[in-house]
Amino acid sequence: xxxxxxxxxxxxxxxxxxxxxxxxxxxxxxxxxxxxxxxxxxxxxxxxxxxxxxxxxxxxxxxxxxxxxxxxxxxxxxxxxxxxxxxxxxxxxxxxxxxxxxxxxxxxxxxxxxxxxxxxxxxxxxxxxxxxxxxxxxxxxxxxxxxxxxxxxxxxxxxxxxxxxxxxxxxxxxxxxxxxxxxxxxxxxxxxxxxxxxxxxxxxxxxxxxxxxxxxxxxxxxxxxxxxxxxxxxxxxxxxxxxxxxxxxxxxxxxxxxxxxxxxxxxxxxxxxxxxxxxxxxxxxxxxxxxxxxxxxxxxxxxx
Numbered sequence: 001x002x003x004x005x006x007x008x009x010x011x012x013x014x015x016x017x018x019x020x021x022x023x024x025x026x027x028x029x030x031x032x033x034x035x036x037x038x039x040x041x042x043x044x045x046x047x048x049x050x051x052x053x054x055x056x057x058x059x060x061x062x063x064x065x066x067x068x069x070x071x072x073x074x075x076x077x078x079x080x081x082x083x084x085x086x087x088x089x090x091x092x093x094x095x096x097x098x099x100x101x102x103x104x105x106x107x108x109x110x111x112x113x114x115x116x117x118x119x120x121x122x123x124x125x126x127x128x129x130x131x132x133x134x135x136x137x138x139x140x141x142x143x144x145x146x147x148x149x150x151x152x153x154x155x156x157x158x159x160x161x162x163x164x165x166x167x168x169x170x171x172x173x174x175x176x177x178x179x180x181x182x183x184x185x186x187x188x189x190x191x192x193x194x195x196x197x198x199x200x201x202x203x204x205x206x207x208x209x210x211x212x213x214x215x216x217x218x219x220x221x222x223x224x225x226x227x228x229x230x231x232x233x234x235x236x237x238x239x240x241x242x243x244x245x246x247x248x249x250x251x252x253x254x255x256x257x258x259x260x261x262x263x264x265x266x267x268x269x270x271x272x273x274x275x276x277x278x279x280x281x282x283x284x285x286x287x288x289x290x291x292x293x294x295x296x297x298x299x300x301x302x303x304x
Contacts, residue, residue: 001055003154003274004028004187006059006060006090006092007059007060007061007062007089007090007091007092008025008030008059008060008062008091008092008093008094008162009061009062009063009064009080009091009092009093009094010022010025010062010063010064010068010075010094011063011064011065011093011094011095011096011098011136011140012060012065012091012094012095012096012133012137013096013097013098013103013129013130013133013283014065014067014096014103014114014115014116014125014129015098015103015106015107015112015114016096016098016103017122017144017146017151017154017211018065018096018145018148020151020154020155020158021061021096021154021155022034022061022063023155024154024155024158024159024247024256025059025061025158025162026061026176027106027247027249028158028159028163028164029058029059029163029164030058030059030060030061030162031058031059031060031061032060032061032062032063033060033061033063033182034066035061035063035064035067035068035069036062036063036064036068037068037069037085038068038069038070038071038072038075038076038079039066039069041062041068041079043143044060044062057180059129059162059164059263064076066115066132066133067108067115068086071108072225073132073133073134073135073136074135075137076136077139078271079137079270080093084162086300092141092142093130093136093139093140093141094140094142094143094144095133095136095137095140095142095143095144096143096144096146096147096283097137097143097144097146097147098145098146098147098230099145100123100126100127100130102114102122102147103122104126107122108119108122109174110242113224114126114129115129115187116128116129116132120211128167144157150207151195152183155247156245156246156247159247160166163296168218168250169238170243170244170248170250170251170274171250171251171283172251172253172280172281172282172283173250173251173252173253173284173285173286174253174254174255174262174268174272174275174281174282174283174284174285175187175253175254175268175284175286175287176210176254176255176256176257176262176264176267176268176269176284176285176286176287176288176289177254177255177264177287177288178256178257178258178259178260178261178264178287178288179192179194179256179257179258179260180259180260181287181288181291183254183256183286184252186252187252187253187254188251188252188253189236189239189251189252189253190254190256191232191254191255191256191267192256192257193245193256193257193264194256194257194258194263194268195220195224195227195228195256195265196219196224196225196257196263197218197222198256198257198258198262198263199215199218199219199221199262200258200259200261200262200264202218208262209261209262209264209265209286209289210262210263210264210266210267210269211265211269211286211289212267215262215266216269218265219262219263219266219267220266222277229267229270230265231261232271233275236253236271236275236276237278240275240280242272244297253271253282254266254273255267255271259288260286260288260289260291261288261289261291263271265286265289268284268286269284
């Protein structure tokens with residue numbers, strides 16, 4: 001049987017936010033299976049994880065509801081008791097509840113039909129489902145009332161409750177690029193380094209890149225460099241935890257200069273190093289590092 005440490009069944013009233021909960025759990029590193037027939041539960045727990053899915057300790061969330069095949073609340077409760085008592089699995093259940101009036105409003109806004117009342121008012125299906133789910137609501141060890149919660153607020157509550165350490169942090173990428181070759185399409189934040197003096201116009205430095213010590217020293221010696229890099233670093237330290245709190249999955253910080261070979265490369269590498277020292281885990285890429293130097297791309301040399 002499974003070695004998983006966390007197994008969570010997610011159920012509740014249709015329209016109360018099950019899809020939002022499952023999507024959020026998946027975003028923070030859980031394996032998620034929705035509407036799994038009860039007869040396949042044992043097979044799922046016994047099957048090995050797919051390659052790249054994580055270790056055996058990866059938590060598992062299983063969505064069940066009135067539309068699940070073979071759905072029978074009493075049988076679900078009994079099956080979970082067996083898995084707990086005979087196999088030692090720690091299985092929890094999260095029940096999502098919501099007031100009937102709010103559920104009616106949500107169905108009206110989305111123009112969806114209630115799954116238990118396809119040809120009758122939504123209120124009939126809500127009442128029938130509430131009665132059907134009563135055993136699961138009584139048995140569940142976690143309950144969230146979403147009546148007054150937006151999807152965003154519900155997702156944030158799930159992240160705060162179920163995120164494992166480090167799994168809710170966005171994937172952070174630092175990218176250097178050249179404006180002459182276009183803006184990166186996936187950039188969330190763009191910083192322009194063209195105010196710094198350009199090593200391209202120093203013949204001895206032109207063939208090098210921002211990864212070379214002499215080029216890096218030249219860029220860092222610009223009088224505006226220390227304060228500018230400090231301020232960008234400070235801004236990122238402020239924003240990244242806020243992005244994490246908002247549940248953003250990916251953050252790409254793009255650092256640009258004219259050609260993408262000197263100034264942006266050095267500043268991107270410097271910021272990545274500082275952020276690692278702060279406890280972040282950025283990946284770094286240099287989009288235009290291999291491009292050939294070209295005077296026409298760089299514009300006229302700055303006059304000092």
